Amino acid sequence: xxxxxxxxxxxQLPGKNLTGxxxxxxxxxxxxxxxxxxxxxxxxxxxNILISHAHLDHTGGMPFYSVNIVSxxxxxxxxxxxQFTMDAVQNHLMNGVTWPDFTKIKNFAGxxxxxxxxxxxxxxxxxxxxxxxxIPVNHTIPTVGFLIGKGNTYILxxxxxxxxxxxxxxxxxxxxxxxxxxxxxxxxDEVDFLAEASCHLTPKTLEKQLRKLLPLKxxxxxxxxxxxxxxxxKKGLKKIKGFKLTLLDDADTLKI
Ligand SMILES: [Zn+2]
Ligand SMILES: [Zn+2]
Numbered sequence: 001x002x003x004x005x006x007x008x009x010x011x012q013l014p015g016k017n018l019t020g021x022x023x024x025x026x027x028x029x030x031x032x033x034x035x036x037x038x039x040x041x042x043x044x045x046x047x048n049i050l051i052s053h054a055h056l057d058h059t060g061g062m063p064f065y066s067v068n069i070v071s072x073x074x075x076x077x078x079x080x081x082x083q084f085t086m087d088a089v090q091n092h093l094m095n096g097v098t099w100p101d102f103t104k105i106k107n108f109a110g111x112x113x114x115x116x117x118x119x120x121x122x123x124x125x126x127x128x129x130x131x132x133x134x135i136p137v138n139h140t141i142p143t144v145g146f147l148i149g150k151g152n153t154y155i156l157x158x159x160x161x162x163x164x165x166x167x168x169x170x171x172x173x174x175x176x177x178x179x180x181x182x183x184x185x186x187x188x189d190e191v192d193f194l195a196e197a198s199c200h201l202t203p204k205t206l207e208k209q210l211r212k213l214l215p216l217k218x219x220x221x222x223x224x225x226x227x228x229x230x231x232x233x234k235k236g237l238k239k240i241k242g243f244k245l246t247l248l249d250d251a252d253t254l255k256i
Pocket of ligand 2: 055
């Protein structure tokens with residue numbers, strides 16, 4: 001699996017883009033950033049988008065991306081998420097008022113630009129050659145993380161969450177097939193009250209999650225850091241021993 005980081009931060013500052021990971025050129029995991037860091041050919045090649053939840057830092061790239069791909073001469077781009085997420089995108093993001101509804105606008109092949117597809121939680125679903133499982137996590141609004149892969153290679157993507165259980169239980173069932181985990185860590189321990197109120201992880205609560213995966217210790221890539229707390233979060237992460245942790249950065253490309 002090949003992964004390109006279009007954005008991996010939990011806040012926006014120059015050079016720090018909101019979350020969007022491009023998997024094998026054709027599948028976008030969250031759409032906080034699309035058009036700012038993917039060129040037009042990369043955008044045209046996207047066939048499926050997995051949305052963890054409706055917050056703008058995970059969906060806000062989609063309205064402008066949708067305009068860019070009206071000239072696609074292809075099938076619709078499939079946008080997958082929970083019923084709650086798909087309803088929120090339809091009713092509050094691209095609702096025909098704040099932005100056009102791109103499920104009603106046709107691309108150059110005559111297909112709707114976007115198609116919204118509800119993904120059942122905790123069921124393996126075939127999406128673009130992968131098996132995908134959406135698993136509810138613990139955030140301020142209904143949110144899912146994902147297990148994604150095929151054959152012997154799977155990745156975990158946590159979505160936005162505080163302390164949670166189900167995703168680690170399901171991931172553990174993959175055993176050695178779980179090659180990498182992408183896990184959020186948004187705040188430093190010093191402001192754990194903010195993390196708790198906004199349902200995010202700090203280095204301390206991250207370590208607690210990683211222990212739930214033991215004895216599995218997949219390579220762990222950390223994302224969704226709030227850029228204003230980078231220094232403090234890094235300090236906290238240094239105290240976590242015995243795990244293979246890597247901080248993601250925008251424009252990183254990974255082979256898994
Ligand atoms: Zn969120
Ligand atoms: Zn977020």
